[in-house]
Amino acid sequence: MEKVKCEPCKIRDRNNVSIHWCVICEESLCSDCTENHRSMKMLRNHELIDINRMPIHKNIADQCCFKHDNLPFEYFCIDHDVLSCKECLAESHRSCQKVMSVDIASKGAKQSQSFIDTTELVDHVLETTHAIAKDEKGFIENIVMEANSVKMAVRIIKEEAINHIETLEKSLLHDLDLKKETMIQKSKKIINETEDIDKMTKDKKDIFDLVNKHGSEKQAFLATHAYKQALTDIEKRVTDITKKSTRFTIRLIPEKFQEFIKSIGSIELNEVPSDVIFVPKKKCQFQMPIVETQRLPYFVHKRDLNIRNTNIFGMTVNEKDEFILVDSKGSGRILVYDDNDNYKYRIDTKHQPWDIALILGKKIGVLTSYQEEVLQFVDFDKKNISRTVSVKESNQGGVATSNKHIYVGTKGNINILDLEGRLIRSVNTKYEKMEPWFISLDKTGNIYYSTPKLLGCIRSDGKEVYTYSTPDNDNLWKLAVDNHGYVYVVVFEKGIYRLKPDGTFMDIVIKNEQSRSYVGICFNIQCTKIILSRGTMVSVFNQK
Structure with missing residues (x-):
């Protein structure tokens, strides 16, 4: 990890390397500043962690209103379930009956159902993206195996049909390779997209894990609401992937041998839904388990x-x-x-x-x-x-x-x-x-x-x-x-x-x-x- 400079020392034009990061103050500290931090009555209970555990997005609580020149969120409107700066409050929430300061609203946030749901959503997305990637890699292996099986069948037909089939064989194998490559490229595209979602979600997970273990209630509250839209977007992307994700199988459809053979078969793609199903967390909480029609055991x-x-x-x-x-x-x-x-x-x-x-x-x-x-x-x-x-x-x-x-x-x-x-x-x-x-x-x-x-x-x-x-x-x-x-x-x-x-x-x-x-x-x-x-x-x- 690249060396991080001590933020209090920067202000005093010093060039000391940080060894700790304060979760509450959200700044890095050198050894001298760490001692000062722990000696001050107002700061001694702050959680200090090793600098190597500092999150990528350092300013967890520095969530500001993009509509009003990055004014800090100081209020929470219960009626609309949104954070508000003082300008938002004046513009959009004058008639709202349930508005309170963030400091009051954030009490007990880490034990709230909203925070629990958010952390569970992050885990749910990560589990699903890993399952999708694993499933797609398995699909590539299976499609290659099936393609090889088709090639073997083609070779058997080739031996039986002798020289007359060779030209047709080349055409058929070319068609097979094209379709196989198309399916593999489709799966690789999905894998790349899930890896992108996985990276974005891990960043959020690091933040929520850190807040959950070491952060303040206010940080938990702000992080839950500030990343709500981003997590909703991630959830939608994963849902779209699983809805559109399909499976194909490759097999040979042989033709009967006749005096004049125009074809030795064709490559058929059998499309079936993916085994991985992503149910958005809120829907997952409300619905009953989906049970396939089947013969129940006795x-x-x-x-x-x-x-x-x-x-x-x-x-x-x-x-x-x-x-x-x-x-x-x-x-x-x-x-x-x-x-x-x-x-x-x-x-x-x-x-x-x-x-x-x-x-x-x-x-x-x-x-x-x-x-x-x-x-x-x-x-x-x-x-x-x-x-x-x-x-x-x-x-x-x-x-x-x-x-x-x-x-x-x-x-x-x-x-x-x-x-x-x-x-x-x-x-x-x-x-x-x-x-x-x-x-x-x-x-x-x-x-x-x-x-x-x-x-x-x-x-x-x-x-x-x-x-x-x-x-x-x-x-x-x-x-x-x-x-x-x-x-x-x-x-x-x-x-x-x-x-x-x-x-x-x-x-x-x-x-x-x-x-x-x-x-x-x-x-x-x-x-x-x-x-x-x-x-x-x-x-x-x-x-x-």
């Missing part, structure tokens, strides 16, 4: 596991397709079985457990308790409980995890925690006096929960998507969501009900037989196997 009983003296409700599966059972009998334990349903090992718990979820990418599990208001963190490498965290009213509450959050059922709420167990925010559920005793997530981020009489689906911001209860008001237990968005819920003394992604009843996948009253359910990774618990017995069902 399941048949394979075996019962030889487990005695247990009381199993919670269960899950890890990245190796090993299933993990939570036994709340006595002081409690965790039982681990491999993907062939063979017992591997157990882990004793400190508090009687209720439900379990695994943190993605880590060999760490999170347990809620049957009676105590605590979370237990399970270290599967060391095979012990590594620590506990207090969570009020979480006993007999469900638990689920994403790559960033832990979701815990408490009375009338689902608490959203970070991966260390610290509370971020809460979302309300349908029943204020009842904790969601089992929770699951789908691929779109929707949260599903079950209480004794109701299954609910909500978004991460708490907006209700749907609720479901049986016509006979039966008791509901654990639930699971398959890879296509269908919800499977255990209905006590009835069986496993399957709901469509819109929350309407579809069918009974597995019926209770011979007094088997199921309470727990989980899928393997591919959703080709169901593990069911009756509390004292565990059964395995395979896809039919």
